[in-house]
Amino acid sequence: MTIAITGATGQLGHAVISYLQEHNPSEKIVAVVRNIEKARQQLAGTNVEIRFGDYDEPVTLPNAFEDATKLLLVSSPEYDDPKRVVQHANAVKAARDAGVGHIFYTSIAFADESKLPLALLHLSTEYAIRTTGIPYTFIRNSLYSDVFINPGLAANVENGEIVTNTDSGQLNTVTRDDLAKGTAALLAGEGHENQIYNFVSSQTWSFDELAEVLSRVSGKEVKHRNVSFAEQVEYLQNAGLPEGAAAFTASIHETIAGGETARTSEDLKRLIGEETSLEETVRQALNAK
Ligand SMILES: NC(=O)c1ccc[n+]([C@@H]2O[C@H](COP(=O)([O-])OP(=O)(O)OC[C@H]3O[C@@H](n4cnc5c(N)ncnc54)[C@H](OP(=O)(O)O)[C@@H]3O)[C@@H](O)[C@H]2O)c1
Structure with missing residues (x-):
């Protein structure tokens, strides 16, 4: 079996690839990348095959996906x-032309009901994949915890507040x-043809809880202060974000307030067992013991 992975030089x-190698080190893995040198450095000492493939250069993709x-x-x-949309369509057409056996795609949680503008992009890609008739697995991912819980929280501990x-x-x-x-478990396993999984947590958290956990982990009181959309944009701009990025973050927060990210699922938990807890995620972000 050959498993090809695009975005292989990216974090996900x-x-x-690392988890797949833990599952079965003898599996043939192909890293499809647009920066061969970066991939060589990242994958040094592994038996992962590196092939060039750029979503913006469709002619490069069928060879990259060959035998997958x-x-x-x-x-x-x-x-x-x-x-x-065009980049993804290029990849889907190339997968069809290369005779790929099964396409797994990283989509967005509850894509068909989501109010996030991003959902349209992911739904369009899911439909493009379905037009090929190739068996598919849609891995509908949550927003990453890392977007909200990262080393930047050290500044919130310093200020004593999180403003959202x-x-x-x-x-x-x-x-x-x-x-x-979870994605590696799907790829390494049997089946999953024409299935959709919502990889969201089985338990939710709120910024009020995050402030409590931050206080506990840091030993310094941190409070969550809720503000209006306009105040949030102004606050983020004062913190140095460009207006567009500040408005984007505030609009994500607004959809969170509206319940967009409140739905849970056991899909991921069934595959990986315990998920990383809020407290552990905070500890990792703050590099705390
Ligand atoms: N759910 C979430 O909260 C969330 C957050 C952020 C992103 N995402 C989505 O999830 C994806 C994976 O996340 P990640 O954290 O791994 O992102 P990442 O670290 O930015 O990795 C993106 C990967 O895509 C590759 N890439 C960029 N343009 C390409 C092109 N034209 N052709 C082929 N490959 C190209 C990059 O290659 P280089 O190394 O050469 O740049 C890199 O390997 C992202 O690309 C984004 O669509 C989701």
Whole structure:
């Protein structure tokens, strides 16, 4: 069996390869990358085959996917969604032309009901895959916990507050590492044809709880202060974010407040066992024991 993985030099793709090698070190893995040198450095000492493939250069993709029994198509990080639709369509057509046996795609949680603008991009890719008739597995990922819980929280500990417009909204986020572990388990396993999995957490958290955990882990009181959309944008701009990025973050927070990320699922837990807890994620972010 040959498993090809795009986005292999990225954080998710690289972690999936590491977990796949733990599952079965003799499995043939192909890393599809647009930066061969970066991949060589990251994969030094492994038997992973490196092939060039760029979503923006469709002619490079069929060769990159040749012999792949399974393909993990990691969504592109491009911000311009119409461009990203084309990138993904290029990859899907190439998978069809190369005779790939099964396509796994990193989509977004509850894509068909989601109010996030991003969901349209992911649904369009899911439909493109379905047009090929190739068996598929849609891995509908949560927002990464790492987006909210990262070393930047040290500044919140310093200031004694986290400021958001999430209200008491619940989050079903999962760490990127747990998502990689679950994705590797799907790729290494049998079956999963024409299945959809929502890789969200089985228990949610809120920014009020995050403040409590931050206080406990750091030993310093941290409070969550809820503000309006406009105040959030102003706060983030004062902290140095460009206006567009500040408005984007505030709009994500607004959808969290509206309940977008409150739905849980056991799909991931069934594959990986215990998920990384909120407290452990905070400890890792703050590098605390
Ligand atoms: N759920 C979430 O919260 C969340 C958050 C962020 C991103 N995402 C999505 O999940 C994907 C994986 O996440 P990640 O953390 O692994 O992102 P990442 O670290 O930014 O990795 C993205 C990967 O895509 C590759 N890539 C970029 N443009 C490409 C192109 N034109 N052709 C082929 N490959 C290309 C990059 O290659 P280089 O190394 O050469 O740049 C890299 O390997 C992202 O791309 C994005 O679509 C989800």
